[in-house]
Amino acid sequence: MDADFAIVGGGIVGLSVAWGLLRAGQSVVVVDGADDALRASRGNFGLIWVQGKGLNAPHYARWSRRSAALWGDFAQELEDNTGLDLALRQEGGLDLHFSDGSLADCATRYAALRAELGGDYPFEVLTGAALMREEPGIGPKVAGAVLHPEDGHANPLMLLRALSEDVRRLGGRLETGRMVSQLLPPGEGFALGCADGTVFHAGRVVLAAGLGAAALGPQLGFAAPVTPERGQVLITEKLPPLIRRPSLIARQVGEGAVQIGATNERAGLDDRSTRKGMAQLAAEAVAAYPALAQAQLVRSWGALRVMSPDGLPIYQESEAVPGAFLITCHSGITLAAAHARLMPNWILGRDGAPDLEVFGEARFAV
Ligand SMILES: Cc1cc2nc3c(=O)[nH]c(=O)nc-3n(C[C@H](O)[C@H](O)[C@H](O)COP(=O)(O)OP(=O)(O)OC[C@H]3O[C@@H](n4cnc5c(N)ncnc54)[C@H](O)[C@@H]3O)c2cc1C
Incomplete structure (x- = not known):
């Protein structure tokens, strides 16, 4: 057996859960796809955002707030362990x-x-x-x-790096550049077959593969109804202080650059940025913060959100294949603290586990 848990997907969600499981005393191998895989975790806006969440689903508002409340300690622990600065600002x-x-x-x-x-x-x-x-x-x-x-923002790339470093420091194994193509249910444990022929064995498996969950999920009895939604983002040159608090339109990071975003587009698996998307973002940002009209743009990109049909996270242990868990959400930065600090108790069935039944797949059957 390679580990107690195999996590498929080494984005923010997979790494947050891996980190939490390691802290809970489990051994973990994280199997992550190729460099050119779709990775929302490398293209997002970095907001820890409670407002707007759960307007028709109070349980989602509660869960987001719980995570936001845990963020300070979570970031502090990662910073202490890695020496990295997550640039967390949570002042609204x-x-x-x-x-x-x-x-x-x-x-x-x-x-x-x-x-x-x-x-x-x-x-x-x-x-x-x-x-x-x-x-x-x-x-x-x-x-x-x-x-x-309760809202705020952090540097999402530093979060990803800190989690990878700390997962390794805690004894986790990170296997990158390996696409899992086959998930065989337990005999002596789960077997994860990769496209390159490598096979990993683990007692339990967590499917945290972002958009990759849609293809892999059915092998473990999940519907995994996730689809892509493109978000484009712009970055300006470094500017003097202009924006105090982040908004859904723009945020200014510590070094002074303003990040503008993000669009919400259904464009299949096309994660490119477009002239139309960039123009729309720039116009809205200038309407909100007129001084941005003078700013030079230095970068743009597109990335794909991982959307469930109702926009809420999906947390499900497989009924067909116990010991297999599906974890996915479109707000992986906001929920990183909850995934790291609370989710392991749920997976391990320990005391103090959050009640996540409302986030199960049964809701899509209605
Ligand atoms: C433009 C944009 C802005 C956003 N802004 C915010 C924000 O401000 N705040 C917030 O909270 N969230 C935000 N999000 C959402 C957030 O980025 C995602 O919720 C989060 O990154 C999802 O992480 P993930 O690990 O589930 O998926 P991903 O980051 O997509 O990672 C999935 C991983 O699984 C791997 N994988 C897939 N298939 C396989 C396979 N078969 N075998 C092995 N590995 C596999 C891939 O290699 C990848 O590394 C934003 C997203 C976008 C696109």
């Missing part, structure tokens, strides 16, 4: 609105969510002078913003 985030109607509608929906959550859901609506005080770089086209104090 803004959802900007360009019309009074859209702002009022949003506030009404948050108020309803707050009521569903028993009054415990912090947010503040900012307009006029109050908004200008909080975010002086905002332009006159912005009607107002919702400030959610």
